[in-house]
Amino acid sequence: MGEPRTRGRFGEYGGRYAPESLVEACREVDEAFRDAWADPGFRGALARLLAVHAGRPTPLTPADRLSEALGVRLCLKREDLTHTGSHKINNVLGQALLATRMGRRRLIAETGAGQHGVATATAAALLGLEATVFMGERDIERQALNVFRMRMLGAEVVPVTAGSRTLKDATSEAMRHWVGATGDSHYCIGSVVGPDPYPWMVREFQRIIGDEARAQCAAELRTGVPDYVVACVGGGSNAAGTFAGFADTRALLVGVEAEGGAGASRGRLGVMHGCRSLFLQDDDGQITQAHSIAAGLDYPGVGPEHAHLRDLGRARYVTVSDEEAAAAAVRLARTEGIVPALESAHALAWVIRAAGDGELPAGSTVLMTLSGRGDKDVSTLKELL
Structure with a gap:
């Protein structure tokens, strides 16, 4: 990258x-x-400024209880702990x-x-x-x-x-x-x-996420590099920053989109907001409306580098429903004492699903970027739970 x-x-x-x-x-x-x-x-x-004002470096937190339940070793890159609460x-x-x-x-x-x-x-x-x-x-x-x-x-x-x-x-x-x-x-x-x-x-301003995480994984994981690197994707900045630290490794990169805003997964080539990339479009080439329970993923396209990584096969892009994301947010709160942003909960929902259906082999190591904290989403979750 x-x-x-x-x-x-x-x-x-x-x-x-x-x-x-x-x-x-x-x-x-x-x-x-x-x-x-x-x-x-x-x-x-x-x-x-990143050190004294934003609070970097952010920690890598082993999700021990959830890892035991899922049968994988999940580590969270804690961007929710930065000043202002996100990457x-x-x-x-x-x-x-x-x-x-x-x-x-x-x-x-x-x-x-x-x-x-x-x-x-x-x-x-x-x-x-x-x-x-x-x-x-x-x-x-x-x-x-x-x-x-x-x-x-x-x-x-x-x-x-x-x-x-x-x-x-x-x-x-x-x-x-x-x-x-x-x-x-x-x-x-x-x-x-x-x-x-x-x-x-x-991406260059956000690659500090991946650079820090790579050094932290080298110290935390026996293998040094995780088997999977997972992050949520709307436009895709937290994922791009995370992936930048692991693009030259054997780690499998997974971007998780909202089911109703899946530019990388279901988008078609088009131009919007100044760049050529993959966007949700109708048969006439008009941009269609995206939907997500997470306001930060409610975007009908994806950044051009993510589209390129998809074409190269270097990163894989998958989707998660609103219901799965909300359930994942609750599960993380009740197993690890962390209330994630609904955006980040999409990434976690895929990890939970993939571990459950065997797509993530037992014993796999997974790095997931927890891009933000969930204070902002409490009112949305209250309506669902």
Whole structure:
């Protein structure tokens, strides 16, 4: 999982399909990121923020009771223990530092589950920037806690009432807004989607998950490398960051999507939000609405690098239902004392299912990224349980 080819391509996916008014802005972000990523001073400043503000490194937690019940050895990479409660802070601190380096004074962001919005508002407050977060009206209703957190941190939360009123439409509105604000604002995309260089840049900011986990697995597991590396996938940033640490190993990479938002599993080639990738579409090529109990997986596509990994056969993508995810969240809470985000519960649901039907051989070692904590999903779970 290295740098994309010319013009931001991962195989036939990726690229920079942006309005003319944003092509120059994307080029500036590309040049600024390449310069910053090669600068030890920038990387040192980011490492310090990740340590003293975000709380890295996050631990690798053996799920002992659940492992015994499943007959596999399951270890959880605990991104839920970062400041703000999810992996999103890794990417946002990097992009916020980049924005200040570019002389931008405001961050624009989209959010679904609210975790990226909270992370953006947090980084903006920390670095003295303004923040404007676009969020679908439906997600505002089901993620009220995170909306309050964003506003408490000083961010403007803009409700999006178009379309499905979820993450896809929030992303569209954020990109439209950026068109008229490129001079003083940086668009802080929250996943490995969007026009080049965002899929690559976001993965590089998130690869700290996989790099840490690989070193931790070397110390924790007798074999050093797990048999399976599993993560949930919406746009796919936590999975891309996790997979980056193990792509050159024998570990089998598994991305778990929501049954109603399975871009990698059931998507077709198309262009949306500035990149060419796999998207849910009807017979006329129109993007169709995704659904998931987890707001962060309610996206009708997948990042271009995931589409490329699928084609190469390096990663496998599977789906999990709402019911399986909710049941997995409860099971983790009652066996390990951890309430996961519903996004992360999708990954766990596949592990539970695969262990039960023999797809995961007895005694297998499994690394699973627990991408976020479940505080935000309590009201949703209360309606189901």
